[in-house]
Amino acid sequence: MVKLASSKKGLNINYRPLQASISIEVVTSVPDRQFYSATDNSFTPDYTLTPLTLFPRCAAVDAELTSAAKSVNSALTNMKWYERIGGVQKLISSGTDYVITETGEKKGQIQVKKNSSITSPITLEFSADYVDTRTNQVLTYRDSRVIIVSDSSAPQPVLTIDSPDTVQWYPVRDVLQQTITAKLMAGNRDITDDDRVNFWWYRVLSTGALEEIVDGNGDNDWEVVSVDRNVLVIDRDFIGEEQTYVCKAAYRETGDLPTSPDTYDQSATTRIVRYIPRLECDFKGVITGCPAGTSCIYPQGYVRDSKGVISNPEEWFRFVWMGKKPGATSYTQVGEGMNPTIAFVEGMLLELEIEDKGPQALIVDDDDSNIYITDEDGVPSYQRLYEKTY
Structure with missing residues (x-):
């Protein structure tokens, strides 16, 4: 056979150019707008006490794909922040007034630790580059944010509560009830008890919606001990x-x-x-060499945390005893409870496991009608969420 002709072509991936996307986001609850009161020469919020944190979220977007934009902050180059006041631009470096994150996924994040001005507000200008290593395309990011200061004849109120943003609650050691107290300040003046102030309390539902807690007697107020103006007490x-x-x-x-x-x-x-730390369990009351004629053993389980042995552990944990007989390929449950009676088999292996019983939950009808069960006095019945009932 005679070859009459041939054709060769090189095949490569044709990457689509990316598009730059940037948005400067306010991180934490400190806003990017201030109020100034000439009455007591105060800023609300005062950035020298509670800094403003801004994050320039930079993304490389493939416009033809439906997937989420890829964040590229960690790979930015030539990253700079400038301060512009009254038309004068100045390069910012970390110091007394500003702190800039230079590496990692939060690269470019800036903390503002100085107050702005009514007449000459601070403008923060951000710029950076990103190189697409596939195509050597250079994307340039630029954005700015003006920190506006409004004049107020009276200091703007600031609300705080005496419970952190996130609380890890360890039910075994920590108290069940928590009192959350709100305080409203206008400058240096506490106006919490002022007749011109109202407070509202809400729980956040799984949908993200807010459900108001009015008097502790609502359909979902099982955890509410009391609510009184600026004080909420929960179990x-x-x-x-x-x-x-x-x-x-x-x-x-x-x-x-x-x-x-x-x-x-x-x-x-x-x-x-709700938080359960690392725990250890063990048991006593059983010796490795049992006397002849032993038919049952009576182990005693216990649980330890970093503070020591936990008293009344069955309030929080389920004790499950697993046994493996000689020749068996796996363990099977042989007992339950802190002090079980377990049938003895010579040569058996015994293992103790503990399980979290979970938080308290309402007992509802078996038909999943969500109608909760009460006693004769109308008090709802509870059991722990993961507690097995036999």
Whole structure:
């Protein structure tokens, strides 16, 4: 056979050019707008005490793909922040007034630790490059943010609560009840008890919606011990695995107080998470060499955490005893409880496991109608969420 002709072509991937996308985001709850009161020469918020944190989220977008944009902050080059005041631009470096994150996924994040001005507000200008290593395409990112300061005849109120953003609650050692107290400050003046202030408390539902806690007698208020104006008391054993609470407050110097908060009114949030640390379990009351004629053994289980042996562990944990007979290929359950009676088999292996019984949960009808069961006095019945009933 005679070859008459041939053709050769080199095949390569044709990468589509990427598009730059940038947005400067406010990190944490400190806003990028300040209020200045000439009455007491105060800023709210005062960035010298609670810095403003901004993050320039840089992404490389393939416009023809539906997948999420790829964040490229960690690979930025020529990254710079500038401060512009009254038309004068100055390169920013980390120091007393600013702190810039130089590496990692948060590269470019800046903490602002100086206050702006009504007449000459601070403009922060960001610039950086990103090189697409596939094509050597250089994407340039530029964005800016003006820190506006508004004059106020009276200091703007600031709401705080005495519960951190996130609370890890260890039910075995920590107290069940938590009191969350809100405080509203106008400059250096505490206006919490002022008649011109209203407070509202909410729980965050799984959908993200807010459900108001009015008097502790609502359909979902099982964990609420009491709610009184700026103080919420909860029993954390009834919050499930976690629960977030939001407090809102409104202050009106003149006029009527609103029946519900406006969007510009102050709010504060705390998230309470049920937390079980690393635990150890062991047992005693059993010797390796049992006397002849032994038919049953009576082990005694116990649990330890970093503070020592836990008293009354069956309140929180289920003790499961697993045994393996000689010749068997796997373990099977041979007992349950802290002090079980277990049938003895010569040569057997015994293992203790503990399981978290979980938080308190309402007992509902078997038909999943979500109608909870009560006693003769109308008090709801509870059991732990993962507790087995036999």
